[in-house]
Amino acid sequence: MADAITPHSALAHEVLAAVLQVREGSLRVLLWERAREPHAHRWSLPGGRLGADEDVESSILRQLAEKVDVRQVSHVEQLAVFSAPDRVPGPRVLATAFLCLVPSHLDPELPPDTAWHAIDALPRTAFDHGAIVLRARNRLRAKMSYTNIGFALAPPEFTISALRELYSAALGYRVSATNLQRVLARRGLLEPTGHTTKPGRSGGRPAAQFRFAETAMVVTDPFAVLRPPSTGRTG
Amino acid sequence: MADAITPHSALAHEVLAAVLQVREGSLRVLLWERAREPHAHRWSLPGGRLGADEDVESSILRQLAEKVDVRQVSHVEQLAVFSAPDRVPGPRVLATAFLCLVPSHLDPELPPDTAWHAIDALPRTAFDHGAIVLRARNRLRAKMSYTNIGFALAPPEFTISALRELYSAALGYRVSATNLQRVLARRGLLEPTGHTTKPGRSGGRPAAQFRFAETAMVVTDPFAVLRPPSTGRTG
DNA sequence: TCAAAAGTGTTTCCACTACACCCATGA
DNA sequence: TCATGGGTGTAGTGGAAACACTTTTGA
Secondary structure, three states: OOOOOOOOOEEEEEEEEEEEEEEEOOOEEEEEEOOOOOOOEEEOOOOEEEEEOOHHHHHHHHHHHHHHOOOOOEEEEEEEOOOOOOOOOOOOEEEEEEEOOOOOOOOOOOOEEEEEHHHHOOOEOOOOOHHHHHHHHHHHHHHHHOHHHHHHOOOOOHHHHHHHHHHHHOOOOOOOOOHHHHHHHOOOEEEEEEEEEEOOOOEEOOEEEEEEOOOOEEEOOOOOOOOOOOOOOOO | OOOOOOOOOEEEEEEEEEEEEEOOEEEEEEEEEOOOOOOOOOOEEEEEEOOOOOOOHHHHHHHHHHHHHOOOOOOEEEEEEEOOOOOOOOOOOOEEEEEOOOOOOOOOOOOOOOEEEEHHHHOOOOHHHHHHHHHHHHHHHHHHHEEEEEOOOOOOEHHHHHHHHHHHHOOOOOOOOOHHHHHHHHOEEEEEEEEEEEOOEEEOOOOEEEEEEOOOOOOOOOOOOOOOOOOOOOO
């Protein structure tokens, strides 16, 4: 059974980032257009080879800073290893993929061959990068429900309706501003800053500004069900 | 900034499995005692080098089958890549770690240097394997709440109280049999088999047997909160 | 005074917990 | 008939959704 298996003593390893941001009501990802074959003119995720003295997380942060000038990443987490032997043509390369988030108010300066693309309308992607983007989107959507990860997409200060747009774009369905406010407030995630915004020309009550109380990801709903007993024993 | 980074053209990659099982009320993991340095006599996770023509998941399943005769793994999922440059002494090796589950009724034949250990009382572990085991346990506990992953720990047929023991061991706190039954029933995860067990010598009502309706992992509670609107629009 | 946008009060619903109670068996 | 373990009925609680209503502004 094992006779056909020849262990690789060594093989290449790259790191890839699905950098997500919300802008103008849609969730978008940072892609880079390949100039050369293979897969010339297809769009691929930023990243590159793992360095000798860095772990995968340091590596992806370094490469983002170097290659696409994204230094203000507000959240980074590993997605998975992509390891199909034929995932890229030529010598085998494993990839560790990351989900990275950038707050919606930032506009990092991008190299000319790099651009944001709406996740709902991806261009032709290279290799397995399309699948990685979908994994990233799904991970983000899941975590929007049971963590405070929204902080990583939001600007430092925001109104509830701005936050509603942001959550709606990330989740892919319309969120109620009323209920969003209460859900986050119940969990103690929101702090009023005391500031308000001027209403638009059409009038309306000025909106209060808020900030997120935490600036690191925290699981806010560890037990959807099967909570530990509050007191005494059960059953 | 990048001048100090010398990309590895190639480096070694291993796969490691945290194989978990519930037995006698405790969650345990399969470990293998290292005979040789480095870290001789410490306990390590089963696994080995990635083969040339396999992806990481095929690799871990192959290695489990070959090395520790665990062929009846009911669930496999990637945990993470462990990539600290000094995670093992000597030439650098990246590791992709897996969570694997074995149903509680199975007793795979083990090589002499391999044994189960309660996760709450781990022996001295090698390299970063202790951290990997904890990650596996945490992942399992989280998924017990919002997926049907219990199916992978349970025998094909079980009573509710047996299932209660199993969930309690996996979660680390006492679960109510009454509520466990209802939570799983509400989600349509349980099917009565029609069989009953004989009561013990001390009497008692015979217990009905159940099975899990699904034998693959399914997310049963995608939205702890912020559910999509059932009908009409919101806000 | 009206329209628009923000924010609050309140109702309804439902899932989960907790616990009392009933059921079926062995001795 | 009693002890024992299995199983069900049901009240209470709390979080979330939905929606009506109030507040605050510009025109």
